[in-house]
Amino acid sequence: MRRLRGALTPYLLMLPAGLWLLVFFAIPLVYMASVSLMTGNLIDGWKLTWHWQNYTEGLDVYGDKLLRSLWYGLIATVACIVLAYPAAYWIAFKGGRHKSTWLFLLLLPFFVSFVLRTISWKLVLTDNGPILGPLKSWGLLPDGFHVLDSGFAVISGLTYNFLPFMVLPIYVALERIDYRTIEAAYDLYAGRVEVFRRVVLPLSLPGVFAGVIMTFVPVTSDYVNAQVLGGPGNTMIGNVIQAEYFTNSNYHTASALSFTLMALLLIGIFAYARALGTKDVLEAAGR
Amino acid sequence: MTETSHPPVRDDQETSGSALPAIELTGVMKEYHAHGEKVAAVRGIDLAIGQGEFFSLLGPSGCGKTTTMRMIAGFEEPTGGEVLLNGKPVTDVPANKRDVNMVFQSYALFPHMSVFENVAFGLRRKGVAKDEIRRRVAAMLDIVDLAGREKRRPGELSGGQQQRVALARALVNRPRALLLDEPLGALDLKLRQHMQVELKRIQREVGITFVYVTHDQSEALTMSDRIAVMNDGRIEQLGSPREIYERPASKFVAGFIGTSNLLAGEIGEVRDTEAFITYGGDGQIVVPLDGRTAAPGDRLELTVRPEKIEIATQPPGGNGAGSAGGGYSGSRVRAKVAEVVYLGTSTNYIVTTAAGDEVTVFLQNATNADDIAGRGDDVWLSWEPRHSYAIGAS
Structure with missing residues (x-):
């Protein structure tokens, strides 16, 4: 009896989370998958007709938005790496006794609601707002200059909003590096640049890898930034899905687009993992 | 009071030719500032370590032995005094430009590199030709009995094997001196005793000056040509293992070495x-x-x-x-x-x-x-x- 209970313990421990995921993830996912193959409308209702054209039609109409989302996601993710790495590096190696304070300061803005932060960006960057207004009146910028309603504004907002998801994993990876391996590299005639390139960078790559997954996926499917900071020319696939679902009640189109996006993200992440996540890549960097 | 025996000068190795000591410390001091207070870790050390000598810095934790070694390696800058390698002052020379290599207490191997790449690291940085790197790494792995494990990762090796990779990684560069910071501390007793004999054999084979930091008196007695017993940032006694054991210069040395x-x-x-x-x-x-x-x-x-x-x-x-x-x-x-x-x-x-x-x-x-x-x-x-x-x- 005791032995049986011992054997069951791991499964019992998994049960709550497993049930949670089943009810709130697996079942809705299967349901949405079936919706993506339905045809119908609000008046007649929907029927599962295995209408694969939902996918091709979605791609035909919104393919450009899908591509734009992947493109914005890519740029914002790279921008996150560029901004997050030096900050994480500085905190991990030069933060001294105040490491947690610096991390907290970095994360402080993110205690404010996501939507509120994005809207406040809009207030700051508005055409005659506190930044652009004075610059224009001093003649430093042309009158027609604007930041909002541009891809630049959307990507900046995305970068800002998802920065902590890049900082934290990189910080953790850097923090875990045994400082003596760095000293060993110096001892073995490596200069500062070489120590970084051969030891610190390869050892922190797993953190960058985790950060990329944690930012690229939500950034690509985000719709708040494009809605608040972008204009009609910067619509992302998230906005399309939201509009199709809540405004146009085209549930089948929204579902088909969601699954298309999901498939693209999974393919992208797996390709990335294959290319960067292997031991050989790290070793090549150290050689 | 206790006379200092002369370091054995080896004449069968490439670094000799001059009678200059491999390592010399003159009045070396190290003070830290911690919480606004000055803390002296090393309070003035004079020391000359001969070519090819197996020299131990022995003392309890906090006696300054590791700090002394790190100043020789170039990781710490002395706040007073001078460090000389082969007669040349190197006090201002950074660690990556000093011709000494270190074996770290926890080995500090590069976890993302194979055994081969770990050992080749120093040679690659020095720009040694590829063929020669291959030859020298292979020869060194032979000496430390790790031939055939070139492709393994440090994480796939036992503690004793990692230890020998660390040794090979340092020795392959043929440094003027090898600094070892409690290198056997993480091994179990049996392996430690085996490695003591191995280390001594390897040192004889390569003829390089070894500076060995340890708090284990039996380790120091077994392996060293000479020992400096340190306490509270100073050298209490400097001499051969026999002198130190039989003729302790102070109560501290008598109590620290063996049962007394x-x-x-x-x-x-x-x-x-x-x-x-x-x-x-x-x-x-x-x-x-x-x-x-x-x-x-x-x-x-x-x-x-x-x-x-x-x-x-x-x-x-x-x-x-x-x-x-x-x-x-x-x-x-x-x-x-x-x-x-x-x-x-x-x-x-x-x-x-x-x-x-x-x-x-x-x-x-x-x-x-x-x-x-x-x-x-x-x-x-x-x-x-x-x-x-x-x-x-x-």
Whole structure:
């Protein structure tokens, strides 16, 4: 009896989370998958007709938005790496006794609601707002200059909003590096640049890898930034899905687009993992 | 007081040709600022380590031995004094430009690289040609008995193997000196003893100066040509293992190296070069003065090693028990056995002397089949005059 209970313990421990995921993830996912193959409308209702054209039609109409989302996601993710790495590096190696304070300061803005932060960006960057207004009146910028309603504004907002998801994993990876391996590299005639390139960078790559997954996926499917900071020319696939679902009640189109996006993200992440996540890549960097 | 033996100068290695010491420290000091206070880790060290010497820095944790080594390696900058390598001052030279390599306590191998790449790291940075790198790494892995494991990751190796990779990674560069920071600390006893012999063999084979930092006195005694015993940022004694063991310069050294019996008493008589201490009623201790001046009435501290003491139920030198003019001219002390510890090859007697001091006696189990005495028995301890060693200024 005791032995049986011992054997069951791991499964019992998994049960709550497993049930949670089943009810709130697996079942809705299967349901949405079936919706993506339905045809119908609000008046007649929907029927599962295995209408694969939902996918091709979605791609035909919104393919450009899908591509734009992947493109914005890519740029914002790279921008996150560029901004997050030096900050994480500085905190991990030069933060001294105040490491947690610096991390907290970095994360402080993110205690404010996501939507509120994005809207406040809009207030700051508005055409005659506190930044652009004075610059224009001093003649430093042309009158027609604007930041909002541009891809630049959307990507900046995305970068800002998802920065902590890049900082934290990189910080953790850097923090875990045994400082003596760095000293060993110096001892073995490596200069500062070489120590970084051969030891610190390869050892922190797993953190960058985790950060990329944690930012690229939500950034690509985000719709708040494009809605608040972008204009009609910067619509992302998230906005399309939201509009199709809540405004146009085209549930089948929204579902088909969601699954298309999901498939693209999974393919992208797996390709990335294959290319960067292997031991050989790290070793090549150290050689 | 204790004379310093000359470092053995090897003439069979490529770095020789000059009699300059491989490493020289002159008045080296290191102070830290912690919480607004000045803390001295190293308080002025003068040291010359010869070419090809196996030199140990021995001391308890916090004595400054690791800081001293890190200053030689170039990881710490001295706040005073000078570090010289082969006669050239290197105090301002950074670690990556110094021709010494270090084996770290936790090995500090590069976890993302194979064994081969770990060992090749220094050679690649020096721009050595590819063929030569391959040849030298292979030869070095042969020496440390790791041939055939080039492709493994450090994480896939045992502690002893990682240790040897760390050694190979440093030695392959043929440095002027190899610095080892408690390199065997993480290994279990059996492996540690094996590696002690291995290290000594490798050092003989490559002929490079080894500076070995350890808190393990038996490790230092086994392997070193010379030892510097450090305490509180200073060198307490510098000498060969035998000198340090047999003739400790201070109470600290006597207590730190091996088991030592510390006794003290008032000098009753000085005859020629020997002082006679009346000890515990009818006992006496004879101490060679080794040139120090002492007069009757002075207090004298001395050590005697546990293996030098004889233990018997009868007084030494026949039945002349009691009087100072008895048949035995050495030290003889009455004691009571407090504990008998059987250790296989030897037996430890822990006894309490008539004057109340606790003394340990090692007895080899060579001939005596049974214990000489049991707990609570009255015994006599005796040892020859030359085995008493007066320490410090009393």
